[in-house]
Amino acid sequence: MNFSALAHISKRFAALIGLCTFSATPAEVDYLKDIKPLLQERCYACHGALKQKAGLRIDTVALMKKGGDEGNAVARDHALILERVTTQDLHERMPPEGEGAALTAQQVELLQSWILAGAPGPVDEEPEMDPGQHWAYHLPLSAGASLDALISERLRSLDIKPQASASPEIWLRRVYLDLIGLPPTPSQIEAFIQQDKPGGAARMKVVDQLLASPQYGERWGRHFMDIWRYSDWYGLGNQLRHSQKHLWHWRDWIIESLNADKGYDEMIIQMLAADELAPDDRDNLRATGFLARSYYLFNRTTWLDETVEHTCRSFLGLTMQCVKCHDHKYDPIEHGEYYRLRAVFEPMHVRLDPWPGEIDLERNGLPRVFDLHLDRPTYRHVRGDEKNEDRSVVQRPGVPKILGGSQYQPVSQALPINSVRPALLPFVLQDHLSQANLELVGATRNMKSAKPAFKILAEKTLAVAEARPVMLRAVHAAESSPTNKKLAAEAALADANFQLAIAEQFLIKAENDPSLIHKDNQKKTAAMKRLDAARAELKKAQERVANPGVVYAPIHATLKAQEGPDDPKNKEVQTYPESSSGRRLALGRWIASPQNPLTARVLVNHVWLRHFGSALVADVSDFGRRSSKPLHQDVLDTLAVRLMDRGWSLKQLHREMVLSELYARSSSSVGVAAKTVEKDPDNTCYWRMNPRRMESQVIRDSLLSLAGKLDFSQGGATLDPVTMETSCRRSLYFNQTADTEHRFLAMFDNANVLDCYRREESIVPQQALALANSQLSHDCATALMQKLAGLDDRDFIREAFVRVLGRQPDDGEQKTCLESLSSLRRELFLQALFNHNDFVTLR
Template sequence: MRLIVRAVPLPLALMVASLLSAPLPLAEAVDYEKDVKALFAERCFACHGVLKQEAGLRLDTAAFMKTGGDSGPAITPGASHSSLVWTRVSSTDPDLRMPPEGEPLKANQIAAIEKWIQSGAPAPEQEEPEQDPEQHWSFQAPVRPMVPTISPPTEETLHPIDAFLAEKQQIAGVQSVSPLDRRLWLRRVSLDLTGLPPSDADQNAFLEDHSPDARGKVIDRLLESPQYGERWGRHWMDIWRYSDWWGLGAEVRNSQKHMWHWRDWIIESLQQDKGYDQMILEMLAADELYPEDVSRLRATGYLARQYFKFNRTTWMDETIEHTFKGMLGLTVNCSKCHDHKYDPITQQNYYELRAIFEPYQVRMDIIGDETDLQNNGIPRAFDCNLDAPTYLHVRGDERNPQTDRPLAPNVPGFLSSTAPFEVRTVQLPVRAVHPGVRDEVAAAYRKQAIRKKENATAAVEGMNKEGETKSPLEREILLLKKSIADQELQSIDLRHTADRLRYLAETMDGSPDQVLAEAARSVTQLAVYRAELACKELDWQTSQESDNKKKEELQKKQETANKQLDEARKKHESPGTDYPSLVGSEKTAESNIESEESRKKPFPKQSTGRRSALARWIASDKNPLTARVAVNHLWARHFGAPLVPTVFDFGRKGSPPTHPELLDWLAVEFMESGWSMKHMHRLMLTSSLYARTSSSKGATEETLRSDRENRLYWRMNPIRMESQVLRDSLLALAEELDMRTGGPSVPVSDAMSKRRSLYYFHSKNEHNQLLSVFDDANVLDCYRRATSIVPQQALALENSQLAQELAIKIAQRIGATSPNSNIPDGDFVVLAFRKLLGYEPNPQEIERSIRFLESLRQAMPVNQDAAPDVASQKSDPLPPQAAFLLALLNHNDFITIR
């Protein structure tokens, strides 16, 4: 492509140059508050506001700008081009341009500043400077406001939630829409609380119940069903970033194996209505607060999930960031490299928070009958390096720590006065320090040894029945294996007894030294038996080998094995009192160079108490953030939009609440209810708002003009099904859903599994494809699910083998697909709409659906209308009724919770 350069006439060039250098004409007045101050608040206050004054300059009032800073006045009214502010924001020199970070200001923004200064920099006489950051609304303790009295009072406004909403609606001239159809309400509340559509029996029972508390009874039933814990467990798994392990091949690099134990704890805790404050205590510090309670120790999977093998700083950063975003709605990660630009959190505060988590590591504890931690175990937190120092990293660079100033654990000063933060060292019980002494651990090893003994005994008995068919050497090998199995069982009992004597100081017959010596002798005897077995097996292999070269190699191995046998016998003659304890837990590797032995050594006898101090501080009813953040998450998931749009940022950069009084009322109610989530569910779901239609049909013109986006909640918000709800609904409608709860994650390869979708293995590397198409949770950050409507979703449902097979089964449940079925198409359509969409079809929908069924039938090959074998439906066209149902499953009213 050729670049054509044309000469510009000199007069024209001079005219353009003069226009570019001269102040712009004041054709349009500039709104200082809207066009200038708001811009400075967004881009400049972080460095030139109340929190920080770079070069001594504040820009949060016109008076401050006129006073200026170290370089003199920032503005000269009437002279924009000689004003420091304009010259810096319009500079093209990256060393001079302001703001120094991010994109330069846009041309129209620079022009607005220029016009404002040129017009004399007018501003309100009583202009208020930026608010003291510590006085920000979310940093003040919530106080329960009075519930508004609405006049004239109606049944709708008797509910506290509706009263708060009605007050704002009346001021804005907005009117609520009518209630939702009862059948659709049942669908909405069922999918909301359990993630499953109502059964036919549930629909009939509710529609026949005309008692005043019919809806309340449905809510109570759903909250008590096991499916409630699963549905709402998935919500909190999003917020807390649940993830199964991922890495490279079999190497765990992120999170931990067996994270499903934490997932099950979440589900069980919600099902039991464990207080949210208690859940926080257990997730952050169960190992310090309940060190012998295995059920509660599962909760510290929250900390185990943060594990990252190759970089401790990354591990710490993610732990700090997401603990504070998820539980407190604070973006403290912004202060890793410098003081926070909006909230009163210094860089030192950040590293004092890191000091809270610095000592903790992850270990895997034995649980159940399995002693192989690769197969099962509880990933849990513990304080490993009690004296690990924390240093501030200059500019956030871990390669440049301030090693002369170790930092003590603490929370940001502006919040420390609201709730106590007191660190107390925790003395740990013996069973936490030496988990091998736990009776459950010994029982697991015994069961394993008994199985080996039974197998060895059966092999010997089988040999005896066979007579002389085995060689003497083979007989010796089998007998040795039985001896080893016997000795293993005996050694386990002796070592468990000796461990209890050594660590628990229990009184028992015989001198302690004798018991310890017997335990040691049992181990050395076992070593002798194993060495003898190795020699015998090599003897047998050598006797069977005809290849001379391979025989020579085996003979060399025999020589080595004989030496090891001699060493084992010598050690057995003087076993001493040292022996390996039963391994009840293993520390997770911090790097590739950590030895196996260091991972099995006894754990520290103390814990720092730092995490329990943090947990108590977060879970305190004096903390102004915790309850607000939690009820905001609950509200968002029930009503489709949060009261505070920035759900993980309640700081000064975040959005203010749309209904601050309602938010505070709910936060106080939550705490005073004992932090009961089920109480809050009942409260929100019994409101008139929850019973309203999500349609804007029937809304007044004034309502649509004033609040088309429904910020005042004059109707419900339609909510798109989350991926798990969509897949589970298909299975439930076909009555194929496996209702078992808990247990190991379902492999992603088992795409046709009938388990609930939250049980699928879910990590950054592996996830169910169908769930991913429908905006599944991002394991790195998911405070609110992303929602999308893309063609791939319709294609996935239309072509999914699972969806096709389930459509056939749903059709069979509704009325059979064979031509011998006597259910008319019209009746089938009505039942299908009720079952799948939750409402009665109108006459036009019935007519079009019947025509669609007829067209499908006409297009079917001969003899293809009969109900087929589901297993054969990989390529054959779907029967008409099933194809019709598949179309309904792609209907917006199925995928959307109205």
């Protein structure tokens, strides 16, 4: 016997000796309860339907006994599975190191006891389904019926009677808050109740009016800002570490696109590749804020990891974080495919382009992506370790094969000159000349009023102001014709003269510095150094004027994001690559293709969740194999097909949902049959409407609306939630980052900017305190009280209920409130009403 064989036997013997202390008996182990779930969780990824390492598949007992390269894996005298899970050799231990901890002693004991009992299992046990047969990987098919017909048929088959329709005023409040995030006024409620008749004409009219309202885009823009992880920039002090400055331009694009009912497929393509699709379309360049948002200063891999993960989760409902380190444990996506997807984004970078009317990029600018490093290779990171790259193979850009990877075909895109040289955008020269003219006017005025002692400095300042527009025009002309040597020489001379004027101005300031005669030697020495520097700079400027050459400083109109904290030249970059890889455009078109089985389904599921309170697919960001076939797949697929057939119109999708009988149902359980609750306690069949808590933004905006204080102006820079906390703008306009958020919004399950595919719902004492005691609540209650001044107590209560809760008080509420008003100020009564559950709940 050779030594390697002896060593192998020794390891096996040691593993078996280690099991002799286990106490479970064969009779105590249930395969379906104790063994199969364990194997499914820890072993199927490598030995199931996805793959079969060493030829071994263990998703049925029969397959385990059939074995792989080494034979029966559960033989009593040679239990290969036991050997692998108990060995101390980390190279042979299963699960492999890096893919999970070793099995616990209790788990190994159960496994051993089951094997000693002969590894019994069901005779009719079925293996895992072929991954390619997963329901979500096949194109949706329309059932050809309305969602009401499909839901009603399911209720009939279960002998469940749905609840009756909600009252007209409840429906109206529900649809107002759903579509525009604001409650209806008493006059709107009264008019609707009078017009609401069978046939639904009045309801269709209301829905169309709400969808046409500018507030629709704000309401649903906030939903998509959640899903797409909107975050303003943040860092340490003024250092930008995450996202990009002025990202609110992307937020405005979202709102405008929704209000215009831009096709959702078109929105996807623009967010991923507007710079490649139509590089001159500055309105839609704002869309690429979706990618700019994931920027991270200190680690490009972190940035691209987040880009890959959240692009897939938000649009496709696929999780990708585990594939960075190894093949997907649940879905047929291989480790290498992750890096093919990363390669799609590898050339990408971020910059700020100029914005009309502003030359200071700190005050405003257009954050957008572009391809910077066109030839940068992508390598697989061994077990996800970016410091351990497999450089033997360059990963080509691509998408997972399971979803039709062959459809992905990038084509390089030539870019227009304005994209390559942003300083040549038509408004840039005019904006710089306008600023230069203001400086010239001011310098001329100062020159005329300057006292004799300051006359020379005023002259030099005027000379700088006069030289600037000459320089700007010459440089712009040269930049517009980069091969024209004559224009380049003129620009170089104009730039040299401008720099000479600045140097002369600097020297006059240095020569007249009071610190030159200061008693403090340290200050005097510093002033002398500045004077020497000014003289040297002047000499350098004079020499350049004498021999200007053809080199000039470009007009600074753009700012490349730093590629790392030690990137000092980012401000100097004013010219960008003349082409783009086309990789992101191909990805956007692939995601938005009707042949992609996931995209439309994922969107429909998000919209359904926000209208009906529970999703058709429970995990809205994971449609992979962990997501079982949904009960209402026919509804999901029918709506997905209709969405695509109708040009991916979100407004059409809203109409179908909110005008349905299902949407009109009461959310109350009063009078429901006992068998209904017994058969469907969680309302999975939608026999009633699900009541929902308002999101934080809707609560705040509703308070301001009730008080008549809401500012309806739209768009623009974000508001500081500290210095502008009392602003009456809608809540989505407040600056929100991982470090900063509005205090009131933070109380009510505000969006997590790192991951918010669905909002959490909590009920905590701080929420009641905020509605009862906050300055916002007090101010809104006072303003509303003034609106209701002059009413007697009975009418005041009725009007307050209609405005705040959208309904009339019942007799018991009227009596209790009348008694309360005898000892309670009206504004305090209103604040108490703000705390009513019917205010913060969509019934």
